[in-house]
Amino acid sequence: MVGGGPAGLATAIAARRHGLSVVVADGAIPPIDKPCGEGLMPDGVEALHQFGIKIPDGEAYPFRGIRFVSGGTTAEARFPRGTAYGIRRTHLHRIMADHAAASGVRMLWQAAVTGLHPEGALVAGELVRARWVVGADGSGSRVRDWARLDRRGSDATPEKNLRFAFRRHYRVAPWTDFMELHWGHQCQIYVTPVSQEEVCVALISSSPKLRLEDGLGEFPELCARLENAEPTSSERGAITVTRRLPRVYRGRTVLVGDASGGVDAITGEGLCLAFRQAALLGDCLLNGNLAQYQDGHRTLIRRPALMARMMLFMAKHNHLRRRIMRVFQSSPRSFAGMLAMHVGEGSTRNYISNGIALGWELLKA
Numbered sequence: 001m002v003g004g005g006p007a008g009l010a011t012a013i014a015a016r017r018h019g020l021s022v023v024v025a026d027g028a029i030p031p032i033d034k035p036c037g038e039g040l041m042p043d044g045v046e047a048l049h050q051f052g053i054k055i056p057d058g059e060a061y062p063f064r065g066i067r068f069v070s071g072g073t074t075a076e077a078r079f080p081r082g083t084a085y086g087i088r089r090t091h092l093h094r095i096m097a098d099h100a101a102a103s104g105v106r107m108l109w110q111a112a113v114t115g116l117h118p119e120g121a122l123v124a125g126e127l128v129r130a131r132w133v134v135g136a137d138g139s140g141s142r143v144r145d146w147a148r149l150d151r152r153g154s155d156a157t158p159e160k161n162l163r164f165a166f167r168r169h170y171r172v173a174p175w176t177d178f179m180e181l182h183w184g185h186q187c188q189i190y191v192t193p194v195s196q197e198e199v200c201v202a203l204i205s206s207s208p209k210l211r212l213e214d215g216l217g218e219f220p221e222l223c224a225r226l227e228n229a230e231p232t233s234s235e236r237g238a239i240t241v242t243r244r245l246p247r248v249y250r251g252r253t254v255l256v257g258d259a260s261g262g263v264d265a266i267t268g269e270g271l272c273l274a275f276r277q278a279a280l281l282g283d284c285l286l287n288g289n290l291a292q293y294q295d296g297h298r299t300l301i302r303r304p305a306l307m308a309r310m311m312l313f314m315a316k317h318n319h320l321r322r323r324i325m326r327v328f329q330s331s332p333r334s335f336a337g338m339l340a341m342h343v344g345e346g347s348t349r350n351y352i353s354n355g356i357a358l359g360w361e362l363l364k365a
């Protein structure tokens with residue numbers, strides 16, 4: 001396994017559960033931090049349960065739903081089922097790494113993978129023999145490159161889909177048990193409660209120059225809440241990108257998690273998607289059927305990709321977003337319907353009827 005982030009650890013655990021022997025090599029030192037909104041939606045929590053992982057009390061902050069805030073308009077809805085958690089990435093990593101170690105996964109930390117080899121992979125220049133090499137090395141995956149799985153051609157470069165994020169934590173008691181998404185003209189800001197006394201604030205925008213402090217200026221209410229709150233982490237940046245690959249395996253090399261493509265961070269669905277892919281990949285490694293993994297991978301990414309498109313549309317079109325927000329505010333059922341779809345609850349029929357109702361309300365608005 002190249003990479004011991006959430007996708008690599010989940011795949012390692014899934015493979016161990018099928019009795020395969022697994023080595024994970026990661027260049028970093030655990031527990032690994034990463035700029036993230038740190039919201040684990042109910043479907044992500046459920047996906048983690050499949051690996052036998054439960055979030056212990058005190059490691060995370062449960063939240064009940066999502067609230068959108070845009071120019072004085074607010075819409076909120078509870079999750080139809082289950083609990084979501086705000087969880088520091090370092091906590092999630094420690095919990096998952098402990099579980100992987102207890103499952104018998106061999107872990108090599110501070111061990112960067114430097115290349116592929118016909119018989120396995122080179123870890124710090126040394127050959128580690130393996131039947132399968134799984135690239136779980138994140139959005140900037142080198143395995144993807146080495147295995148020539150990077151898309152080439154007209155829409156090869158996802159530069160147009162690049163967005164830039166900055167994240168910082170603040171010591172302040174959460175003022176809500178909702179995850180908030182504040183929509184501005186230039187950016188969106190997520191606020192996720194991660195403990196009784198800390199929130200995670202993450203900004204996403206199309207400009208690499210827009211830092212958290214500048215972006216917060218668009219949201220006076222949020223600024224006031226954070227005004228006297230001490231930052232508990234330094235500001236860290238990351239890139240988020242929507243990327244679809246025509247294929248996710250070649251020969252014995254296969255990709256999972258952000259390495260295998262992904263959806264914009266605005267969806268908050270990256271972790272859940274990675275866990276679902278990991279569970280599927282575990283099954284497919286056992287039966288040696290990577291074509292089946294590729295088919296399933298395509299299906300798994302469909303709903304998050306649709307949500308990403310809808311949310312990026314709202315991000316780009318300020319005028320339309322204001323109208324949509326007015327509809328969500330006056331018709332809480334339509335927002336609840338969208339949230340249900342977001343977390344994979346409800347049937348296609350529900351989605352269609354909710355979409356038609358939303359369209360109708362928009363025409364009237």
Ligand SMILES: Cc1cc2nc3c(=O)[nH]c(=O)nc-3n(C[C@H](O)[C@H](O)[C@H](O)COP(=O)(O)OP(=O)(O)OC[C@H]3O[C@@H](n4cnc5c(N)ncnc54)[C@H](O)[C@@H]3O)c2cc1C
Pocket residue numbers: 002003004005006007008025026027028032034035036037038039040041044111112113114136137138139142165166167202204238239240256257258259262265268269270271272274
């Ligand atoms: C700003 C932002 C906010 C987000 N908010 C949310 C959210 O609220 N909820 C959510 O579910 N998702 C969110 N996401 C998405 C989520 O963070 C990712 O989907 C998730 O981290 C993917 O996990 P991964 O294991 O595939 O990749 P990563 O977490 O990037 O892990 C990759 C690992 O590979 C290792 N590695 C890289 N190269 C090598 C190498 N050559 N050799 C060995 N190891 C290597 C790295 O050290 C790292 O540990 C957000 C993303 C961003 C950018």
